[in-house]
Amino acid sequence: GLSAGATVLALTAAAVPPTIEVGGPAPVLAQELAGAADPQARLAELLAASSGSLPNNLAPALPKVKSSRSAVYRDGCHVDYDSTRNPPCVYGNRASSRTVVLFGDSHAAQWFPALQGLATERGWKLVSLTKASCKVAGLTIINRHKPYTACDTWRSNAVARINALHPALVVVSSSDAGDPAEPADDTLRQWTTGFEDTFRDLGTSGAHVAALLDTPWPKGDPVDCAADNSLQLHACANHLPGAIHDATRQSAIRGAAAATGAAVVDPRPWVCAVRTGICPVVVANTVVYRDESHLSEAYAAALTPVLADSLDRLVGSS
Template sequence: MSLTKASCKTADITIVDNHRPYKACDTWRNKALERISRLQPMLVVVSSSEAGESAKELKDLLQDWAAGYGPVYRRLVGAADHGVVLLDNPWPKNDAVECVSSYPLQLQDCEQDQRDAIKDPTRREANRQGARRASAAVVDPKPWLCPGSGRCPRVVGDTFVYRDESHVVDPYAEALTPVLRQELRKLWMLGG
């Protein structure tokens, strides 16, 4: 079962949309958490993009975002047998499809160094900390999109990786299904 709402964050932090607080996300998050609690699932996998700004000023981005993630993840872990936080995927430095169509014979020109592929390193670390505080497992998809070479390709074989500046295309996501399944099984066998 998928419970999603565009641009909403898993952290209990009101974000901005169209220059206004996006309160609909807060309502959605609470209703999703209530529904998950009623379902008592075996597994909850939660993910959220690193994009988006807080509606109120945060004094310490790392600590404030971690404090926003922690209670949400505690509720999820309390409602399910297993809770997994899937970190945000790496982001291309530009619109991946546009770049590939502009440089079809020099695809390496569209790749970027994996050190530059994380949208918000502070929020990523806050997400990890929130997960740890709630005893949720963390899965990082970065190695699946930016292999050990240090570069993040836009095309693998004959498959695009991204459909725009941040979203992975369905065929590539489907190709990663066995990799995610193996990671989840490994976590289950390790007990968390």
């Protein structure tokens, strides 16, 4: 009887995780940015004022952050490692004469909630073309211990499809992780050339190209850290410049953009406090990351008005 009782208690404890301690309420991030005259300035204030405690109005709740996925995942539009083509994935106003394309890997897909919000507000047609771990640069990388040739094929097919669409804007982004299959002595030059090739190929359609730099990375698993340190969140924060996964890659993107006329959008001040360089795991009432490198869906969606400042002029001038 005692053994049976102990087993029931153990199973109950496993099924009902311990309550996470929280602090008081925080401003609602999405509302704060949507209602601000200057969303970027308001975001900077909220980043600088990030609390050391999980707020009691966190949205979504911490256990739901990791599992929340945008429509590109739910619809099968972010394709896997072996795929060489995307299914038709069109969002926003399908009949619009203004087409915006999202192109890259999962670090491009993380921006889909913000771009979908903009497409809905502005009446754009949004086409999403993203593939797991596939870089924007025209460069073969290693994936799962072998050359990622499926990525190269996918990239060529995607660029051809984009050029056939004649979009107003192509937003490109990819993770700073991943190594060339054949590393060159001058890594900066190798990556710069790879990005230049893709940016030029995309530019043949007449589209503006906006290169969205990779976001700063968190320190370990930020969601697990927040659960373990709910009243001491500063222990989970990362810092610049260490939060930049590969500064060489970002320099390569800037160099390629300068050579091809692409625009560069740097999200560092959207994730890290400018003055201190601290990159918190929670801003206002929203968790910043869902895992070791990707923004949470809720945080990306809240950044819609901030991203708008960078993209509206590019779409409008097409």
